[in-house]
Amino acid sequence: MTLGEAQHLLGLTAGASELDIKRAFRRLAMKWHPDRNNAPESAETFRRLRAAHDSLLGYRSGDREQRDDESATGRSDAEDSADDGAGRNSARAPDREIDLEISVEEAYLGCIRSVRVEEARPCPDCDGLGSKPSPRGHLCVDCHGSGRLRVAGGLKPCEACDGKGYRYRVTCPCCDGLGRAIAAREVEVVIPGGSREADVLCVEGEGATADGLANGDLLITVRVAPHPLYRVVGNDLVLERPVGALRMLLGGRIRIPHPRGDFVLALEAGPAASREWCIRGEGWPARGEVEAGDLRIRLEPVMPRELDPSLRDILAPIADLIDKRAAQFEPEVHAWESRWLP
Template identity: 30%
Template sequence: MMRDPYTVLGVGRNASQEDIKKAYRKLAKDLHPDRHPGDSSAADRFKEVSAAYNLLGDVDQRARYDRGEIGPDGQERMSRTQYRTYTGPEGGEEGFGGFHGGGARGFDDIFGDIFTSFRGGRQQARGRDRKYTLDVSFLEAARGANRRLTLPGGKTLDVRIPAGLEDGQQIRLKGQGDAPPGGAPGDALIEVSVKPHPLYTRRGNDIHIELPISLTEAVLGAKIKAPTIHGDVTVTVPEGSNTGRTLRLKGKGIVNRKSGQDGDQYVRLKIVLPDGKDPELQQFVKSWSRGEAFDARADLKTD
């Protein structure tokens, strides 16, 4: 018998959809078959967690479960009204009038109708959608990629990650959900979780990076290589550049999925000194007359 999905995910009945999603992500990550090869217990738990999220992660399905219309397995429960239809007004044996004569139909006829009715309903219904999560790298989401998702039970789905996909967005795979007997299958809904990158930060369709430069490059100017999601490019550091100066690289950002145009990349320069003491540099600074008169904090506002 399937357990209560709230218990499976370790959340209360008043949990928000975001809380449910967070609980599922943590459990799915900890229990994923790739992390526990050959562990049937972990695999069973992973299936149970996935099934619980498939129900509670869908707002409509969750509401129906809370109202008692469907069970923890997502299957329809016979309502009191439906039950009374076949058992009579008081729910007693009056509904089975065949046992007392009067020309009523027999036990097999009545229950045959019940099960035929439900079978017919399922045959006409579309299968349930299934929800999964997929972790992808920053560059996979930015540039697009092909990934393979392993489902509970060992089945795999090939997923195309379109360029420019954002964290939390969904990919719909038609016909990869539940397939009821005689009915159209539901879809697989893949929610993408994009991992952060140590260098690149996304803002809209633009990319921002902080690029270290030497004191020499800052003072004298230079042509240096800057990384982008599309590969390295050469940029010009103007003479006298300071930390915080930002260079714009047009069209080196993430593609806009609606317009098809690429965003830009913004390169923020950061002056970095060599590690340790440099006697030559120290001597220069001591002899640099303007350095003593320059107040680097003159524009600092404290109000």
């Protein structure tokens, strides 16, 4: 049902408030409810009115905000896989789609998360009618007891009370006359290790429910939250690590963090300059045909900001030595001095 059809059905115009929608539905539901209306089309009309009410108030199952291209791809994958489930699609309530944000560590290692699923169901107190029988008559609020309503060109009988001026039903206090109650349940979702952004997980039977139909499925789109340290680039896991410039020159053992737990890397002696260290196969785990990614560590040299007297005494003779052999150790300094200070 389109938004326009829903509005038309409830006799509303675009931009109707939530209260307008509820009022219009309540008024029409009183008229068309099969318990009150013997016309053969009443049940179908009532069902359509409720669907219109639900869709205008955003109770639709599968309701979600506009998604980016990436996740739309993920969704179609999931729908394809849901369709081929031995014809389960033939008589099922709609699927429900939600996004679930997890950390890089949770995506890498896998985790179990509890997801709250809310669904509008017929109110148990009034059986979804929105009103309950009352032994006493109540003055009709629409026509104030007159049984008639003023319209352009005169008066017409009040539909809400069938022109009687009194109603023998009261608004259900449980659902405030909506006939709908929000039922919430917790669904446990197992996210496998090596999950990736925009992966779609399917929890069978946890989608929307409807009388006489098998439950829809719950489709969960994985969202990997930005991480202050790790970036996932394709299949690779990328991180930056500051390292002392002297350590980079001398080589040695440095600790490296990893979602699986940190480990010690034997760094070879090399230039004290930004460089990338790549460890094959230590990135995102392999999956199906896709090989495991690499762990790429961007090493950034850091010079000591200041020296205290003890370090100054040790480093001074080293600096003198490097100055003397600048052509070898600091060619840029040597070239500059040769040109401007010959």
